[in-house]
Amino acid sequence: MTALERLGWKRLLNWALAFVGVLLAGLGPVIFSAFFAHTILTQVFWLGIAACSLIFLSAYVGMVSLAQVSMYGIAGFVLGNTVTQGQVKGLHLGYDPWVGILITIAVTTVIGLLLGAISSRSAGIYFLMITLAFAVLANTFFGQVTVLSGFSGIGNIQSFTPGFLGNPAENPNRLYYLAFVVSIVVYVLCRYLTRTPFGLTLQGIRDDPVRMGSLGFNVPLHRSIAFGFAAFLASIAGILFVWWNGQIAPGSIDLSAVIDLLVVAVIGGLFRLEGAWLGALVFVVISNYVRSVPGLGHIGITAERYHTVIGVIFLVIVLLSPGGLLGIWEWLQNQLDRAVLRPAVARPAPAEGPEP
Amino acid sequence: MTYVRKRGRRFWLPAGIGALAAAAALAAAFAASAVGKTSAATPIKIGILSDCQGAFGAFYDTDIGGALAALAQYTGGHLKNPNKPSAGFVGGTVAGHPIQIVGFGCSNDRADTAIKETKRLVEQLGADILIGPLSGDEAIAVANYAKSHPTKTFINGTAASQDPTLQIAPKNFFRYNGDGAQWNAGAGDLAYKKLGWRKAAIIMDDYSFAWTSGAGLIADFCAVGGQITKRVFPPLNTTDYSSYVRQLPAPDKVDGYFWVVGGTGTVPSLKAFEQAYGPLSAKNVMGNLFFEVTGNFEQIAPHVSGAYVGGFGTPGTDYHSAAATAYFKNVAKYIKSIPPFGKTSIPEVYGGFFYNYYKAAWALSLALKATGGDLSGGQKALQAALAKVVLNGPFGTVKLDANRQAIEDEWSYQIIAKPGQTLVKTVQWIPKVNQTFGGTFAASKPPPSRTFPPCTKRALPWSGKERPVVNGVIK
Numbered sequence: 001m002t003a004l005e006r007l008g009w010k011r012l013l014n015w016a017l018a019f020v021g022v023l024l025a026g027l028g029p030v031i032f033s034a035f036f037a038h039t040i041l042t043q044v045f046w047l048g049i050a051a052c053s054l055i056f057l058s059a060y061v062g063m064v065s066l067a068q069v070s071m072y073g074i075a076g077f078v079l080g081n082t083v084t085q086g087q088v089k090g091l092h093l094g095y096d097p098w099v100g101i102l103i104t105i106a107v108t109t110v111i112g113l114l115l116g117a118i119s120s121r122s123a124g125i126y127f128l129m130i131t132l133a134f135a136v137l138a139n140t141f142f143g144q145v146t147v148l149s150g151f152s153g154i155g156n157i158q159s160f161t162p163g164f165l166g167n168p169a170e171n172p173n174r175l176y177y178l179a180f181v182v183s184i185v186v187y188v189l190c191r192y193l194t195r196t197p198f199g200l201t202l203q204g205i206r207d208d209p210v211r212m213g214s215l216g217f218n219v220p221l222h223r224s225i226a227f228g229f230a231a232f233l234a235s236i237a238g239i240l241f242v243w244w245n246g247q248i249a250p251g252s253i254d255l256s257a258v259i260d261l262l263v264v265a266v267i268g269g270l271f272r273l274e275g276a277w278l279g280a281l282v283f284v285v286i287s288n289y290v291r292s293v294p295g296l297g298h299i300g301i302t303a304e305r306y307h308t309v310i311g312v313i314f315l316v317i318v319l320l321s322p323g324g325l326l327g328i329w330e331w332l333q334n335q336l337d338r339a340v341l342r343p344a345v346a347r348p349a350p351a352e353g354p355e356p
Numbered sequence: 357m358t359y360v361r362k363r364g365r366r367f368w369l370p371a372g373i374g375a376l377a378a379a380a381a382l383a384a385a386f387a388a389s390a391v392g393k394t395s396a397a398t399p400i401k402i403g404i405l406s407d408c409q410g411a412f413g414a415f416y417d418t419d420i421g422g423a424l425a426a427l428a429q430y431t432g433g434h435l436k437n438p439n440k441p442s443a444g445f446v447g448g449t450v451a452g453h454p455i456q457i458v459g460f461g462c463s464n465d466r467a468d469t470a471i472k473e474t475k476r477l478v479e480q481l482g483a484d485i486l487i488g489p490l491s492g493d494e495a496i497a498v499a500n501y502a503k504s505h506p507t508k509t510f511i512n513g514t515a516a517s518q519d520p521t522l523q524i525a526p527k528n529f530f531r532y533n534g535d536g537a538q539w540n541a542g543a544g545d546l547a548y549k550k551l552g553w554r555k556a557a558i559i560m561d562d563y564s565f566a567w568t569s570g571a572g573l574i575a576d577f578c579a580v581g582g583q584i585t586k587r588v589f590p591p592l593n594t595t596d597y598s599s600y601v602r603q604l605p606a607p608d609k610v611d612g613y614f615w616v617v618g619g620t621g622t623v624p625s626l627k628a629f630e631q632a633y634g635p636l637s638a639k640n641v642m643g644n645l646f647f648e649v650t651g652n653f654e655q656i657a658p659h660v661s662g663a664y665v666g667g668f669g670t671p672g673t674d675y676h677s678a679a680a681t682a683y684f685k686n687v688a689k690y691i692k693s694i695p696p697f698g699k700t701s702i703p704e705v706y707g708g709f710f711y712n713y714y715k716a717a718w719a720l721s722l723a724l725k726a727t728g729g730d731l732s733g734g735q736k737a738l739q740a741a742l743a744k745v746v747l748n749g750p751f752g753t754v755k756l757d758a759n760r761q762a763i764e765d766e767w768s769y770q771i772i773a774k775p776g777q778t779l780v781k782t783v784q785w786i787p788k789v790n791q792t793f794g795g796t797f798a799a800s801k802p803p804p805s806r807t808f809p810p811c812t813k814r815a816l817p818w819s820g821k822e823r824p825v826v827n828g829v830i831k
Contacts, residue, residue: 035479143562143591146806151563151592152493152517153467155500156524169504246504247497251466288476 010333018274025180029173038172043284045179046240048277049186051264053233056190059271060199061226062206063123067115067131069261070138071231073253075108075238077142080154080248090154091147097162105235112231116224123209135258143250153249157242168243179240183277186233190273193229202226263314269326278325286310399454400729402427402720403477405461405470405488405498406513406713411593411619412465412490414651415709417441417695419513420460422713423487428690430721431455438692450721453729458483463494465592465619470494474501478508484731485509485738487716490709492517492536492565499524507734509742511720514712517564518571519803521761522791528735530742530760532719533712534669534789536565537572537797537804540644541766541789542822543666544576544614547642551664553611555583557604559625560616562589564803569644570616571804573666575796577614578811580819585610589806594621597628607633607640618646623655638662648672648771648780650703657773664783667767668708670751672780674828675706683750687714703780706751715754719745752787759799763790767825782825786818794818 028037054068077090082103085094095103119130142149158169168175193199204212205219213219242248260283268279290309321327406419421441428434433448433455435441448455458481461473470489474497477483486508489495495515502510503526512520512531516539521531547553556577560570574584590600597617604613613636617625622643630636638660645668647656656663671680684705693699694710704710723741730737747754752765768784792798794816802808824831 035475039475039479146562150805152496155467155496156503158504167504169501245468245471246500247467247471249467249493249497251468288480 010337013333022184028180029176034172037176040284040288042172042176042179042240042244044277044280045176045183046237046244047261047264047280047284048183049240050234050237050261051268051276051280052186052190052273053230053237054261054265055268055270055273055276056233057226057230058265059273060194060206061202061223063127063223063227064262064270065131065227065230066128066258066262067134067138068230068234069253069258070135071108071112071234072238072241073138073142073248073257074111075104075235076242076248076252077149077154078107079104079239079242080157081148083160084154084157085160086156088154088156089146089150089152097160100160101162101239104239105232108235108238109228109232112234113224113228115231116227117220120220120223120227132258135253136255139250139254142253149248149250151250153247153252155247157248158246161243165243169246175240175243179244182236182240186236187273187277190233198222198225263310265324267314267317267324269324271323272326275324275326282325283310286313398452399456400450400724400731401456401458401482401484403458403461403481403483403486403488404513404713405463405473405477405486405490405494407465407490407494408462410464410466410491411621414696415490416462418697418704418707418709419488419490419713421691421694422710423513423717424457425687425690425710426714426717426721427455429686430718430725435690438690440695441691450724451729453724461486461488463489463491465491465494467493467497471497471501474498478505483508484735485511485720487511487713487720488513489515491515492568493563495520496524496564499526499529502526502529509735509739511716511742512712513716514709515565516568517803518568518791518797519564521759522797522799523803525759525761525799527760528739530716530719530739530756532715532745532747532754532756532762533708534762534764534766535791536569536644537575537793538762538764538766538789538791539669539708540569540572540576540666541793541816541818542576542784542786543642543644543664543768544573544578544582545580545819545822546664546768546784547573547577547612547614548580548582551612551639551642553577553582555585555610556612556614557586557588557610558584558614558616559588559590559600559604560614561592561618561621562806563592566592566616566618567804567806569666570614571797571809572793573614573616573642573644574811575793575809576816578809579794579814579816581813582811584614584811587806590617590621590625592619592621595624597621597625598632601625601629601632604629604633610640612640612642615641615643615647618644622646622652626656626659636660638664642666645708648769649707649709650697650701653703653771653773653780657771657778661771661773663771665769665771665780667769669764669766670706670708670711671767671785671825671828672769672782673702673706674779675751675782675825676828677750679750680706711751715747715749718749719747722747757790759791761791763788765789782828785823785825785830787821787823789818 028041050072058064079100081091082093082095083097083100085092119127143151158167165174209219264279264283267282268275290306404420404423406416407413408416424435424441424445427448431448431450433445437443442460445457459477461477463469463473489498490513492515496519499520506528510529516536518535558570560566586605588600588603642664644666646652647665687705688700691700694704722745723738726741727737754762754764757763766786766789767782770781770783772779772781796809
């Protein structure tokens with residue numbers, strides 16, 4: 001082995017890049033424009049947390065859940081109903097923001113546990129359908145039950161945040177840093193969890209549920225708890241979302257939002273936790289700036305068709321690399337390895353599962 | 357891995373990566389171009405927000421056309437393409453400041469999309485002033501946004517939910533058109549007196565504009581003694597109305613139906629009703645403005661020719677006055693056609709979608725002239741001027757109340773489509789209707805909803821003051 005290999009140059013490089021990324025994000029409000037930091041990057045943080053909940057389930061439990069958007073939506077609606085007061089839609093209960101946050105996380109996690117319990121015995125396409133049905137149900141529910149929301153949704157949530165945060169519309173940097181720190185905490189928490197016995201059990205269940213069942217593990221219970229944990233993560237994303245957006249409406253959690261989150265996860269890398277934030281960054285930047293690209297209007301990509309561009313990019317990534325952008329990055333590293341460092345020795349193809 | 361697949365990847369993967377890298381570089385370049393963007397003090401940057409998708413997506417160019425026609429007339433510019441308003445605008449100036457349209461927002465009647473587009477226009481593209489939005493719930497979201505951004509100015513497009521200027525009412529949000537309830541002033545009265553209805557049912561889209569519009573019909577009808585026996589609420593953007601029309605009472609149980617279903621839903625909902633209960637007639641259905649808008653009128657009027665329709669803040673296509681003719685001629689000078697409806701025509705230009713955006717941009721032009729284009733000091737001077745603007749328009753005078761909400765004259769119509777005669781006939785004029793609707797609504801009361809307002813008898817300020825309109829002239 002060469003010296004570089006002994007050091008694990010790939011890992012070193014990844015850590016270095018991650019460090020640079022975190023540093024840039026930490027200095028975000030200083031080095032980027034106000035719009036980029038507050039509208040783009042803050043969105044990347046909360047969307048990344050939501051995508052992380054989806055990727056955690058898909059990578060470590062083997063369940064691709066389309067219900068994560070509904071989870072963060074439910075969190076947003078519960079927070080909106082509990083903390084707002086005055087002439088707004090919804091229950092406008094006017095509770096203290098911290099009480100609202102606790103209720104939000106509790107309610108969302110319980111709903112996640114319940115949905116997990118219902119769907120934990122199904123797998124594959126059937127599990128996907130159950131979560132999709134739940135997503136449609138949540139969207140329709142909040143549209144129809146006007147006492148809780150209605151089509152207009154709940155607005156002015158930004159005026160009812162905890163004291164230290166202030167009104168994000170007036171102090172957007174505070175929300176930026178909060179979302180940034182929470183993203184890091186969520187990532188570290190997920191990575192830690194996957195190395196605990198519980199996390200290892202989940203991965204065993206992902207790989208071979210029958211064997212795990214015969215070893216004595218309660219497979220449905222573990223799946224339900226994993227689902228509850230993912231709902232907990234999604235509830236954090238939902239809280240940050242409504243603080244960032246100021247409002248929430250059924251349109252925030254409709255089918256196109258569900259698909260968007262799946263696109264984010266797949267673009268980043270459905271088997272890597274880091275892919276959540278990378279996918280969110282690519283998705284948000286493209287959605288926002290594709291209309292500014294000159295010349296697109298001439299090939300028919302008018303204002304209302306920018307989704308076409310995103311769709312095409314998504315297709316390209318999925319066709320080229322099921323591991324998403326991170327899969328491409330790993331492939332590049334391996335090619336570099338092969339071409340430069342050890343050209344003469346044949347190497348086995350890299351595994352495309354998640355790293356433990 | 358098979359040999360074939362490996363070979364494929366060796367070519368496609370680098371090619372794909374190259375393409376992605378190029379796209380990423382482009383995106384990064386645009387992101388970087390946003391870094392450190394300073395807004396030049398001289399140009400006045402305006403964003404225009406409308407719907408390009410969803411139930412009201414067809415009115416995108418109509419709305420933009422209305423705003424640009426006013427800007428062209430009052431600031432001296434012109435459209436880049438007179439056959440497509442959304443292609444852009446050049447050349448306007450006010451007191452030496454060039455007018456710059458930074459972009460057109462593309463929303464879909466949903467609050468979330470409206471906020472995204474507002475942020476894009478105001479924060480990314482640097483608009484000082486936003487004209488829009490189109491739809492009721494979008495305006496609630498934009499009004500809430502305006503509350504947290506007091507140094508920018510927001511002028512409503514054609515949204516007509518009540519909340520933005522009564523329950524929310526930020527100091528930098530101005531609305532020069534009536535809300536949905538104001539527009540229907542006098543219509544419920546017509547149902548009671550002219551059509552003889554005593555009991556009616558109402559079907560309305562389940563969102564804030566339709567609730568406000570329905571509230572106007574309910575308040576007007578119940579004020580003179582009518583009774584609403586059933587309220588039905590299909591969600592906006594419903595495509596299949598069969599289960600909702602079944603919730604309406606059968607035609608022998610009520611004297612008539614108020615129909616407050618709009619956009620792409622008006623015609624399907626009426627068809628669904630006819631399939632369930634048999635044909636409607638002019639005697640037992642009254643629509644809100646959506647019965648007479650271009651696109652719906654052609655399909656509905658032949659079926660129920662003679663039906664009464666609530667207003668849109670403007671008279672019907674038979675209205676005559678020198679001011680109205682001059683208005684149309686001016687607009688036609690700048691805009692030759694409005695996609696997808698074709699050549700600029702009176703129904704388009706008299707309609708609220710066009711005229712309300714026109715009023716917004718007209719008021720802005722007047723206020724900018726009054727302040728010499730001064731946007732300094734958080735736009736306080738401009739906002740003070742906007743609150744005092746009086747529009748002496750072709751269809752009556754519009755001024756703002758203390759909540760920056762229009763007080764305007766309202767109209768009721770009859771849609772006629774007989775052989776040899778197709779028109780939106782103006783039948784009634786009500787002067788100076790304000791948002792409180794004679795005390796029915798107030799900031800301390802809840803906004804219109806599924807259950808508000810209740811059906812109560814009360815005295816309305818315009819009872820007795822409505823004037824009939826015959827052959828397009830107020831009597």
